[in-house]
Amino acid sequence: MSNAVIDVPLSVLDLAPVAATGSAGEALRHTTELARRTEELGYRRFWVAEHHNMPAIASSAPAVLLAHLAAHTSTIRLGSGGVMLPNHAPLVVAEQFGTLEALHPGRIDLGIGRAPGTDQVTALALRRTMEGLSAEHFPRELADLMNYFSGAEPGPITATPGKGQSPAVWLLGSSGFSAQLAGLLGLPFSFAHHFSAQNTIPALQLYRQNFRPSQWLEKPYAMVAVNAVCAETDERAEWLAGPAGLSFLKLRSGRPEPLVSPEEAAAYPYSEFEREFVAQRREGQATGSPETVARQLGALLERTGADELMLTTMVYDVADRVRSFELIAEKVAGGLGRKG
Numbered sequence: 001m002s003n004a005v006i007d008v009p010l011s012v013l014d015l016a017p018v019a020a021t022g023s024a025g026e027a028l029r030h031t032t033e034l035a036r037r038t039e040e041l042g043y044r045r046f047w048v049a050e051h052h053n054m055p056a057i058a059s060s061a062p063a064v065l066l067a068h069l070a071a072h073t074s075t076i077r078l079g080s081g082g083v084m085l086p087n088h089a090p091l092v093v094a095e096q097f098g099t100l101e102a103l104h105p106g107r108i109d110l111g112i113g114r115a116p117g118t119d120q121v122t123a124l125a126l127r128r129t130m131e132g133l134s135a136e137h138f139p140r141e142l143a144d145l146m147n148y149f150s151g152a153e154p155g156p157i158t159a160t161p162g163k164g165q166s167p168a169v170w171l172l173g174s175s176g177f178s179a180q181l182a183g184l185l186g187l188p189f190s191f192a193h194h195f196s197a198q199n200t201i202p203a204l205q206l207y208r209q210n211f212r213p214s215q216w217l218e219k220p221y222a223m224v225a226v227n228a229v230c231a232e233t234d235e236r237a238e239w240l241a242g243p244a245g246l247s248f249l250k251l252r253s254g255r256p257e258p259l260v261s262p263e264e265a266a267a268y269p270y271s272e273f274e275r276e277f278v279a280q281r282r283e284g285q286a287t288g289s290p291e292t293v294a295r296q297l298g299a300l301l302e303r304t305g306a307d308e309l310m311l312t313t314m315v316y317d318v319a320d321r322v323r324s325f326e327l328i329a330e331k332v333a334g335g336l337g338r339k340g
Contacts, residue, residue, distance in 0.1 A: 010044065011308060012043050012045070012310065013047045013312040014034060016058035017056055020259060031058075031065070047079045047109065048065050050082065052087075053122040062080040070104045075107075078104070078107055079168075082112050086115070086137070086138065091159060095160070098162030099162075112169065112171055115174075138181075150166065170187060171185070172191075172192065176202060184210050186212050186216055186217050191223070191225065193225055193226050204222055223310050226285055229286070231320070239262050239266070241282070245265070246278070259314070259315075286300070293328060294336060297309060297332065297336055301336070
């Protein structure tokens with residue numbers, strides 16, 4: 001590798017977090033506010049994630065939310081991080097995102113995940129059949145989706161909108177399966193480092209090793225999603241990050257709840273095991289002052305060779321969420337790069 005420093009684009013993944021004292025409507029209005037502000041700050045793309053049966057997350061319908069965000073922004077790329085394909089018929093996804101692309105050409109990303117993003121009972125309620133819910137069905141359903149966009153397989157069904165209105169398709173993953181598939185198909189790949197940090201390096205290696213040039217990409221393009229909470233001081237950032245850690249702990253314990261305040265998170269009676277669980281989740285992420293976050297993100301770039309970073313910030317108050325992205329744009333992004 002040379003010693004040249006390559007500027008790395010920064011993007012946003014938002015989960016429309018619901019505060020314990022707020023509502024889903026308030027959460028979605030805050031997400032809209034954040035999309036507008038991150039566009040002003042120069043972030044490359046703004047993605048929303050599909051989750052179901054989770055009281056802390058309001059982004060259960062990405063296509064609907066993206067249509068709203070597109071109407072309130074003008075330049076930033078918008079996309080799903082992601083649409084969980086097992087939950088949907090490929091034709092429906094093709095029509096939804098074909099519609100978005102037709103309305104906002106050149107601005108739409110379709111990030112596809114192979115997990116349901118929820119529990120099996122909820123997944124079954126969404127799909128209404130076990131057919132297609134297994135991971136083994138994913139490559140076939142992905143192929144069907146891509147064919148609806150391209151019209152590659154002639155037949156009685158034409159996705160309208162859809163055919164000829166293809167968004168930029170990405171594969172998302174937290175393990176090696178989607179990494180290999182993205183490489184074989186020549187698609188861009190986004191890895192969920194924010195909740196599967198131990199798998200990041202192996203998955204990216206698989207992606208690059210298996211990559212085949214395609215009509216979409218000549219060489220691999222990897223984005224890494226990372227938790228990022230930036231504040232004026234390390235202590236303030238650690239304080240703000242408390243609710244997200246507690247929320248993830250409760251989710252993994254089968255007790256999902258909306259985000260509590262930093263004060264409530266700090267007062268929670270953690271067991272030693274729970275405290276260690278939260279601490280492990282924070283490893284490899286970015287939490288602190290601008291100087292600390294710059295160091296942490298720089299180290300992540302060096303380890304992964306990522307072409308782009310996607311930041312996700314789960315904090316209780318929208319003002320703190322917006323301020324985190326402002327600090328990173330103003331005091332971190334300009335000096336952030338990786339050696340190429």
